[in-house]
Amino acid sequence: MTTLIRITGGQETPAPGRWTIAPGHPVRCRIGGNLRRHQLTARSDGGALLVTDTGGLAFQMSVAAGALGRPIAERLTYQSIAVHRGPGEGTWLVDGELLHGGRAIPARSTVVYHGVYRSGPGAIAWLGWHLPTVRLADSSGRVVRLTMTADVNAQAPAELIRTQSGESFVPLGNSHRDKAGQA
DSSP states (O other): OOOEEEEETTTEEEEEEEEOOOOEEEEEEEOSSSOOOEEEEEEEEEEEEEEESOOOOEEEEEEGGGGGSSSOSSEEEEEEEEEEEETTTEEEEEEEEETTTTTTEEEEEEEEEEEEETTTTTTEEEEEEEEEEEEEEESOEEEEEEEEEEEEEEEEOOOGBBBSOOOOOOOOOOHHHHHHHHH
């Protein structure tokens, strides 16, 4: 039987595979200069959480930046370089880079794993992502500060939700989050 979660090093993670983040999730953004900052909502342009068989993690998130109202870039992509266990349960500190206009800007973000949940015939991993303030140059050369936060659902890899006969199933193993929901 395949499970959709596992415990590695005392920390729960989704099962190995590529968990896909679909486009369209709202991304809350704060953008501006030194004195004025605007709050806007952009949309995710896709992404993924990759969980390896050996317990390694990789994270990527793209944001359609056209809605930010500044000529920054059509798309901003954050990608991990290294993922470390964070201070709390289900928290990962992600050392990565924000790709912007052909440049890679070093940035550390936080990903909070809220668990794997049933969703129709499949399953999703619920993730929270926060990118603290980074400084970017817009097309006029002015430096702006950008902060992004999003709650996203990553769809389970298809091979995890199919049986040998092709029927879908969603076993969740012994997740403490699953047990809490049964109380």
